[in-house]
Amino acid sequence: MKGIEIYAAIAYVVLGPLLGGLLDGLDRVITARLQGRVGPPLLQPFYDLRKLLTRRIAPVNRLQMPLIASHLVFALLTGVLFFYGSDILLIVFVLTLASVFLVLAAYSTGSPYSTIGAERELLLMTAYEPMVIIALVGLYGVAKSFNFYAILGSKMPAYLYLPGIYLGIVYVLEMKLRKSPFDISTSHHAHQELVMGLTADMGGPALAMVELAHWYESVYLFALVLLFFSSSWISAILGLAFTYLLIILLDNATARVRWELALSFAWIATLVAGAGNLIPFYLISRGTP
Amino acid sequence: MSSIERSPWLIHYDASSCNGCDIEVLACLTPVYDAERFGCIVTGDPKQADIFLVTGSVNHLNAPIVKNIFDQMPEPKAVVAIGACAYSGGVFAECYNVSGGVASTIPVDVYVPGCAAKPESILDGVVRAATILKEKERARSKAKRFRKRTSREGGAK
Numbered sequence: 001m002k003g004i005e006i007y008a009a010i011a012y013v014v015l016g017p018l019l020g021g022l023l024d025g026l027d028r029v030i031t032a033r034l035q036g037r038v039g040p041p042l043l044q045p046f047y048d049l050r051k052l053l054t055r056r057i058a059p060v061n062r063l064q065m066p067l068i069a070s071h072l073v074f075a076l077l078t079g080v081l082f083f084y085g086s087d088i089l090l091i092v093f094v095l096t097l098a099s100v101f102l103v104l105a106a107y108s109t110g111s112p113y114s115t116i117g118a119e120r121e122l123l124l125m126t127a128y129e130p131m132v133i134i135a136l137v138g139l140y141g142v143a144k145s146f147n148f149y150a151i152l153g154s155k156m157p158a159y160l161y162l163p164g165i166y167l168g169i170v171y172v173l174e175m176k177l178r179k180s181p182f183d184i185s186t187s188h189h190a191h192q193e194l195v196m197g198l199t200a201d202m203g204g205p206a207l208a209m210v211e212l213a214h215w216y217e218s219v220y221l222f223a224l225v226l227l228f229f230s231s232s233w234i235s236a237i238l239g240l241a242f243t244y245l246l247i248i249l250l251d252n253a254t255a256r257v258r259w260e261l262a263l264s265f266a267w268i269a270t271l272v273a274g275a276g277n278l279i280p281f282y283l284i285s286r287g288t289p
Numbered sequence: 290m291s292s293i294e295r296s297p298w299l300i301h302y303d304a305s306s307c308n309g310c311d312i313e314v315l316a317c318l319t320p321v322y323d324a325e326r327f328g329c330i331v332t333g334d335p336k337q338a339d340i341f342l343v344t345g346s347v348n349h350l351n352a353p354i355v356k357n358i359f360d361q362m363p364e365p366k367a368v369v370a371i372g373a374c375a376y377s378g379g380v381f382a383e384c385y386n387v388s389g390g391v392a393s394t395i396p397v398d399v400y401v402p403g404c405a406a407k408p409e410s411i412l413d414g415v416v417r418a419a420t421i422l423k424e425k426e427r428a429r430s431k432a433k434r435f436r437k438r439t440s441r442e443g444g445a446k
Contacts, residue, residue, distance in 0.1 A: 028325075037323040044328055047295040054292060057336055057363040113333065188330055191318075195333035203336030204363060 005149065008083040012219065016079060020215025021045045023222070027248055034252045049211055055204030060109045067105035068202065068209050074098035075213035079220040087146045088139075092132055098217075099125055102198065102210065109201035117197025121185040123259050127266035128172040134274040135172075138165040139227055141281055148227070157231035159239065164277030166228050171269045173247055175262075176221055178214075181254040182262050192256055293339060293365070294423040296328040297415065300338035302358055304391070306345030306381065309405035310372035314342055317415075322408045327416060335361035340418045341395075342411075344371045346378040348386045352394045359395045365425035367418040370397045371411055373404040 024045040032039020041047075059065050075098040082091050099121065106118035140146055142161050143154035151158075159166050175182040183189075186197035199210055222240060229239030257265070303311035317324040318331060332338050335358045347355055359368065370391040373379035378389045391397050398421050401414035 032323070032325065035320045037320045038326045039323070040325050040328055044296065047292055047328060048298075048330075051292040051296045051339075052337075055363045195331075196337070199337075200334050201336060203334070207337060 005083070005085045009080045012079050012083045012216075013076065016076075016216045016219045017212055020218045021049070023218055023244070024215065027244075030245075030248050031252060034248070045211070045215075049208050052204055052208035052211070057203040057205075059206065060111075060201050063108045064105050064202070065206060067101050067108060068206050071098055071101035071105060072209045072213040072216075074101060075216045079216050079223075082148055082220045082223065085147050085149050088136055088148060089146050092129075092136065095132075095217075096125065096129065098213070102213075105202070105206075106198045106200075111201040113194065113197060113200040114202075116194060117185045117200065120194075120259055121198050123263055124175045124182065124185060127182075127263050128175045131168045131172050131266065131270045131274055134270060134278060135162075135165050135169050135224075138162045138274075138278055138281065141278070141285060148223070151227050152230045155231050157235065158228045159235075161281055162228065162277055164273035168269050168274045168277075169225060169228070170243065170246060170250075171266055171273075173221055173225070173243070174250060175266070177218055177247065179247055179251040181250070181257040182266075183251075183256055184259055184262055187256075291423045291426055293426050294419045296330075297339045297419040297422060298330045298332050298337055299324075299340050299342055299415065300332055300335050300358065300362070301342040301344070302355065304343055304345035304347045304351050304355060304375070305387075306372070306374040306379065307405075308345075310344035310375070310403075313405050313408050314344065314371065314411060316408045317411050322412060324412060324415065327412075327419070329415065335359075336363065338362055339366060339422055340415060341366065341368045342371055342415070343368065343375050343391045343395075344406075346374040346381045346387050347389065347391055347394050348384070349388060350386070352388060355391065355394050365422055365429060367398040367422050367425070368395055369399045369401060369411075369414045369418050371401045371403075371414065372406045373402070376400050376402075379404065 022042070025042045028044060029039045029042055074094055078091055078094045078098055081094060082088065103118045103121050106114040106121070136146065139151050139158060139162070142156045142158045143151040145151055145154070173179075178186060183192070184194070186199050187195060189195070199207055202210060222244070225240060225243050226236055229235045301311065301314045316322060339362070341359060341362060343355060359366070368391065370376060374381060375391045378387050381387050382389065388394070399414045399418045401410050403410055
């Protein structure tokens with residue numbers, strides 16, 4: 001069993017960017033079709049990445065590049081630990097560390113736009129962290145394990161036991177994947193009040209590393225969603241496709257919220273959907289030994 | 290196809306004019322004209338941009354800003370001057386504070402005609418600028434190879 005886990009971790013390192021980039025490209029095509037546009041080619045994110053890597057630009061300061069490199073390394077490490085079958089509670093802390101490095105990189109530039117973006121990213125982190133912890137506790141309740149493969153192998157239809165927590169995870173995905181209405185820290189769309197935000201003053205290779213880290217992140221976030229639908233192949237495929245399309249639909253159907261709303265929405269969702277799901281689940285599961 | 294031609298990222302700046310051309314630049318992003326199908330992303334950051342879209346005439350107050358944005362962009366870069374004002378100063382050319390078109394401050398690669406310029410012609414200008422970028426990149430890599438060869442052979446100092 002240990003052999004498979006090592007191969008999964010290696011496959012994640014090699015194929016992660018490929019899958020993440022394709023998810024991003026498909027997202028842009030579907031978004032364009034929803035808006036009645038032709039949209040960019042499917043491989044557009046890879047063209048962007050290749051171009052960004054060839055651009056030569058002097059970094060803003062000596063601190064920025066090491067911080068962004070750390071962000072990439074820890075985003076990669078999160079996924080590697082995840083697919084290697086480590087304790088997923090540990091993974092949450094590595095995930096937070098990766099985001100903290102990105103925020104520090106944004107603060108280091110001194111640009112007012114990246115400072116606003118960094119502050120909003122910190123607010124988003126405080127908004128989604130409680131929900132992630134609740135989701136892991138809920139998954140532990142279903143599978144009695146904090147190991148990715150043990151939860152995956154338990155074949156429990158977690159979405160039936162934890163529908164509220166699943167909805168909460170959709171909230172988290174909206175924030176982590178920088179989707180509207182929670183794309184307050186940074187966005188590629190030019191119609192927003194803060195366009196690049198967090199990634200302002202990051203040119204060429206620096207932005208390429210942020211993009212790459214984002215692709216790695218999106219792969220293990222969808223692997224986390226997979227844990228809710230691991231009862232059969234059909235439910236896994238349908239569940240992942242439904243979540244992916246739901247996130248894109250929400251991105252197109254909603255406008256960016258203010259940070260106060262983002263924070264209160266997320267905490268209300270955590271309390272109502274997360275805790276409201278967890279407490280009855282525990283009461284029922286204690287009643288049936 | 291070179292990578293820069295497939296993903297030309299834009300930054301736009303309205304120097305000083307009636308703002309009509311700048312609105313048409315943003316119209317290029319709407320579903321009707323869809324600039325994203327050429328791989329364009331409008332960034333707010335000159336460090337991430339490849340093509341600089343300037344509308345309006347340049348005056349003494351904003352000439353340093355235009356130059357600053359241009360200087361922050363990494364090489365190779367292209368400048369598209371959009372509309373009559375960006376070409377010559379347009380109806381504002383005779384004003385005491387106007388120094389002329391965009392070319393009075395920074396080198397221009399593509400001129401887009403019109404007052405205001407149509408979104409179709411702006412898109413045409415962007416696509417042409419992307420082709421110019423590809424040629425610039427090719428020339429740069431050729432020059433780099435030449436420098437490497439000559440320094441190895443010890444000639445042409």
